[in-house]
Amino acid sequence: MSTLHVLSQSPFGDNRLASCLRVLGNQDALLLCGDATYALQPGSPPFEVLQAAGVNLFVLAEDLQARALDTPDWAEAIDYSGFVELSIEHDKVNTWL
Numbered sequence: 001m002s003t004l005h006v007l008s009q010s011p012f013g014d015n016r017l018a019s020c021l022r023v024l025g026n027q028d029a030l031l032l033c034g035d036a037t038y039a040l041q042p043g044s045p046p047f048e049v050l051q052a053a054g055v056n057l058f059v060l061a062e063d064l065q066a067r068a069l070d071t072p073d074w075a076e077a078i079d080y081s082g083f084v085e086l087s088i089e090h091d092k093v094n095t096w097l
Helices: 016-023 034-040 045-053 061-066 080-089
Strands: 003-007 029-032 057-060 076-078 092-096
Touching (some): 003 016, 016 045, 029 034, 029 080, 034 045, 034 057, 034 061, 057 061, 076 080
Parallel strands (some): 003 029, 003 092, 057 076
């Protein structure tokens, strides 16, 4: 059973990203949207953690663009249609509020 984990809060304000990474399974995926995309600032601690974790990582392209961030080669930028597809592909969707 796979889960799509959705994070929208900044990784610099609390420990949601760390908590999420602890429960990610091999078949799970992580989608960053909103302020969670700040985790992809090169050289930042969240960037380093995500890069080393080797997770199946997606990010909303619109949110990256709004924050002038680039997509690292180990993540995939998607649009809202891609978000819907990911939601359908996984058995569950867990939004980290």
